Amino acid sequence: MAARILDGKKLAETVRAEVREGVAAFKAKYGRAPGLEVVLVGDDPASQVYTRNKEKASNEVGMQGRLHVLPASTPEDEVLALVERLNADDNVDGILVQLPLPKSINEQRVLDAVDPAKDVDGFHPVNAGLLAAGRPRLVPCTPLGCMRLLALAEVPLKGARAVVVGRSNIVGKPVAQLLLAEHATVTIAHSRTKDLAAVCREADVLVAAVGKAELVRGDFVKPGAVVIDVGINRVDAGNGKTKLVGDVAYAEAAEIASAITPVPGGVGPMTIAYLLQNTLTAAHARAAR
Amino acid sequence: MAARILDGKKLAETVRAEVREGVAAFKAKYGRAPGLEVVLVGDDPASQVYTRNKEKASNEVGMQGRLHVLPASTPEDEVLALVERLNADDNVDGILVQLPLPKSINEQRVLDAVDPAKDVDGFHPVNAGLLAAGRPRLVPCTPLGCMRLLALAEVPLKGARAVVVGRSNIVGKPVAQLLLAEHATVTIAHSRTKDLAAVCREADVLVAAVGKAELVRGDFVKPGAVVIDVGINRVDAGNGKTKLVGDVAYAEAAEIASAITPVPGGVGPMTIAYLLQNTLTAAHARAAR
Numbered sequence A, B: 001m002a003a004r005i006l007d008g009k010k011l012a013e014t015v016r017a018e019v020r021e022g023v024a025a026f027k028a029k030y031g032r033a034p035g036l037e038v039v040l041v042g043d044d045p046a047s048q049v050y051t052r053n054k055e056k057a058s059n060e061v062g063m064q065g066r067l068h069v070l071p072a073s074t075p076e077d078e079v080l081a082l083v084e085r086l087n088a089d090d091n092v093d094g095i096l097v098q099l100p101l102p103k104s105i106n107e108q109r110v111l112d113a114v115d116p117a118k119d120v121d122g123f124h125p126v127n128a129g130l131l132a133a134g135r136p137r138l139v140p141c142t143p144l145g146c147m148r149l150l151a152l153a154e155v156p157l158k159g160a161r162a163v164v165v166g167r168s169n170i171v172g173k174p175v176a177q178l179l180l181a182e183h184a185t186v187t188i189a190h191s192r193t194k195d196l197a198a199v200c201r202e203a204d205v206l207v208a209a210v211g212k213a214e215l216v217r218g219d220f221v222k223p224g225a226v227v228i229d230v231g232i233n234r235v236d237a238g239n240g241k242t243k244l245v246g247d248v249a250y251a252e253a254a255e256i257a258s259a260i261t262p263v264p265g266g267v268g269p270m271t272i273a274y275l276l277q278n279t280l281t282a283a284h285a286r287a288a289r
Helices: A008-030 A045-060 A076-088 A107-113 A125-132 A141-152 A172-181 A196-200 A250-256 A267-288 B008-030 B045-060 B076-088 B107-113 B125-132 B141-152 B172-181 B196-200 B250-256 B267-288
Strands: A035-041 A064-070 A094-097 A161-165 A185-189 A205-208 A226-229 A233-236 A242-245 B035-041 B064-070 B094-097 B161-165 B185-189 B205-208 B226-229 B233-236 B242-245
Touching (some): A008 A045, A008 A141, A008 A267, A035 A045, A035 A076, A045 A267, A064 A076, A076 A094, A076 A107, A094 A267, A125 A172, A125 B125, A141 A172, A161 A172, A161 A196, A172 A185, A172 A205, A185 A196, B008 B045, B008 B141, B035 B045, B035 B076, B035 B267, B045 B267, B064 B076, B076 B094, B076 B107, B094 B267, B141 B172, B141 B226, B161 B172, B161 B196, B172 B185, B172 B205, B185 B196
Parallel strands (some): A035 A064, A161 A185, A205 A226, B035 B064, B161 B185
Antiparallel strands (some): A233 A242, B233 B242
């Protein structure tokens, strides 16, 4: 039996359409567009693509999206000053600092400086703490995308065994919190986990977010499980070219799982869609207070 | 084989002695004692005992401990005003608001008002978030006590399977974070978990923090596992009296486990010892900035 493919590209379009409607309603009510400010420091080519895409996506749904590009040599205090200026600007609802920052800049200090109410990445300790306390406010985008894909799969989470492979602050830990809030029994596995295959086979819901190409093999998957693959790894395609693969060996796992996200076109497109949703959420919360 | 008994009463004495030494060193360096302020609203008899014990314990290790008792009828804004006054007082290092508060008071609002730098209970979202982000500052006391008991048991945590039964913000979730930081593979189980016995039997380290008398039976325990029992439940002793039991059926589990905490005399005494440690930690962090 081949697994159902959870089409993140299509679902992300649905989320964007929802946000577009929400933005129109926000404008009608408050007389201004939600504002998203993206900060890029340096000239990393991948970061340039990501930040342009974010700016473009926010404008496409009717937001006021703006990209700030600073040279890699920008001193930390100038980056902090920009963040403070955006914190103080009442028309700015979301601030996203693209990672990684140049090595000369203390990344943690910059992220901690973002007003938690405008932290659309959900990385600020205050937002991590509110999520952990069961009072989510702004939640990291990729975990929100994973949960929406699970909703598409219509997998019952209450009492289900969920295994999250990877314990990053950006994906693994927050997605574990979200699964726990939905009453799943949640296991967090990682690089030190012994017999990862056996641990993964306990999962009704398996989320792979570890950044290792095709680490999760077909025999890690319990028959009928739902598999969410967060990994995006560029590997040698064998013909002198490269290709993108996930953390899951897709062809093998698709034989065993009941539903699975592809790479690309699974979790990836959901992340930017939930960045837009978070900006709208932040705008509403700020406007209402 | 009977399990080794992890004597929390004795270990708590060790922790208190460590804190007493630390307090003396703090005084020598900064010319003042660390200050712990305990706030009790109302006349709940159990809370009266707890808060007096905390005040007494802090003074015994050389701190400046003080108990504030407010009548149950105190309006919320007066409680908040007291918290603000303690926040602003430079001689106050730790603020503990005894729970539960009277129903007329929004507990969350009061706890959120405590300066995170003085939040010796570790309940503030900022401190929960820093713990979740792997940057622990002030961590809830009971989970710290559990980890110290595991250190006493000399159980290797790296790669071990740990199962936490219970997902409270005060114990279950933070102890899961601490176990994860020690590289255990951590499962969080709870009231919605299916076949709890089987899930518990996966555990090399089993932490029961669910508040249900003797829920965890002997056959939930993997042979040789280390069992930490956070529960303190008062039950009918059958002779017209009552007795305290944990969340674990002690006699049964002690036959199977390699080490186990008793109730009373296990985790309980560790909590207050780590309240003192947290106050010292807060004092040092505040004095150094």
